[in-house]
Amino acid sequence: MLPIIYQSNNITIGSYGLMLAIAYLVGRWYFLRQIEAQSDLKFNSEVLIIMLLSFGVIGAKLMFILKNPDKSDLFLSDTGFSSQGALLGAILASFLFTYTNKISLYRILDSAAPAAILSYAIARVGCFLSGDDCYGIASGLPWAMSFPQGIAPTDEHVHPLPLYEIFYSTIIFLVLTTRNKTNTRPYESFFLLLGLWGMCRFTIEFISTNEKIVLGMSGSQGGALLMFIVALGYFLFIKKKIA
Numbered sequence: 001m002l003p004i005i006y007q008s009n010n011i012t013i014g015s016y017g018l019m020l021a022i023a024y025l026v027g028r029w030y031f032l033r034q035i036e037a038q039s040d041l042k043f044n045s046e047v048l049i050i051m052l053l054s055f056g057v058i059g060a061k062l063m064f065i066l067k068n069p070d071k072s073d074l075f076l077s078d079t080g081f082s083s084q085g086a087l088l089g090a091i092l093a094s095f096l097f098t099y100t101n102k103i104s105l106y107r108i109l110d111s112a113a114p115a116a117i118l119s120y121a122i123a124r125v126g127c128f129l130s131g132d133d134c135y136g137i138a139s140g141l142p143w144a145m146s147f148p149q150g151i152a153p154t155d156e157h158v159h160p161l162p163l164y165e166i167f168y169s170t171i172i173f174l175v176l177t178t179r180n181k182t183n184t185r186p187y188e189s190f191f192l193l194l195g196l197w198g199m200c201r202f203t204i205e206f207i208s209t210n211e212k213i214v215l216g217m218s219g220s221q222g223g224a225l226l227m228f229i230v231a232l233g234y235f236l237f238i239k240k241k242i243a
Contacts, residue, residue, distance in 0.1 A: 001131040001150050016151075019126025024053065027119030034111035043101050048108070051093040057081075059089020067219035068211075083120055084223040090116070106186035113193040114176040121169035128162035136161040136207040159207050168200040191234040198227030 006013040032045055063085020090112070098105045127134040131150015136159030138144075144157040175196065176189055201224035210218035217225070 001129055001147055003130045003149065003151050015129035016126040016132065019129065020123055023119040023122035023126075026122055027115040030118055031112050031115035034115065038107065038111070041103070041107060043097075043103060048093075048097050051097055052090050052112075055089035055093035056086040057089070059092070060086035063088065063223075067213075082220070083123075084220065084227070087116065104186070106190070109187060109190040113189040114173055117169050117172045117176065117193060117197065121166050121173065124162045124165045124169065128160065128166070133209065134162050135159065135209070136204070137209055139207075161204055161208060164204050165200075168204075169197075172196045172200070185238060187234065188238075191231045194227045195231030195235070198224045198229075198231060200224075202228060 002015050004012060005015050005018055028049055032049075035041055035045060060081035060083070063082035066085075067082060091109070094108045094112070095105060097103070098108055124134075131147035131152065133152035135147060135152075135154070138156050139159045140157070141159070143160065143163075145160050146155050146157050147153055148155050172193065176193060179189060179192060202221055205218055205221035205224065208218065208220070210220055213219050214222055
């Protein structure tokens with residue numbers, strides 16, 4: 001692990017912050033690439049990007065504090081974000097932008113879906129390098145590892161959850177990019193992202209250290225379950241409509 005990339009008297013560059021910046025730049029590039037591929041879709045992309053970033057960061061912070069009220073002191077720090085909160089914030093920004101610019105919402109959400117999960121995978125590299133408290137419960141598996149020099153150090157061998165998330169996020173990204181080439185139904189890519197992401201996150205939460213809040217589930221696990229249910233409802237509706 002490598003929590004600090006560079007440090008001097010005046011500057012400190014952490015691996016988590018650096019990977020967040022890279023995640024933003026790569027996600028931005030891929031999203032704009034998807035938009036540009038639609039020649040009839042014309043709008044001020046920079047305004048949308050700023051809205052997505054602003055709403056995403058605010059949503060990520062608010063959701064994190066909602067899930068972890070005891071960590072409210074992290075609200076203004078460069079750590080403590082919720083991916084589900086970022087997703088909700090981005091959806092709200094997309095809705096407001098498309099409504100005011102008379103653009104179909106699905107065209108933004110479907111285009112953003114692969115970029116979102118790609119950015120998430122890169123951000124999780126930052127979690128792994130920094131050794132924050134995203135790791136899982138103790139494990140005797142061969143690939144379990146300790147994080148003695150991490151931001152949240154532990155000498156115990158635990159599940160490296162960020163690596164699991166990088167793996168499944170990469171798979172979801174590949175599924176979405178392949179699906180986008182043949183997708184013809186509005187919102188399909190977006191709800192496919194919700195369903196796959198929700199299912200994977202719900203599963204790994206069983207071995208996370210997040211506090212169980214409701215019905216034996218953590219806040220993240222409950223959110224993941226909701227994501228999956230919403231996506232399932234969409235696909236059942238589509239199947240019934242086609243039949």
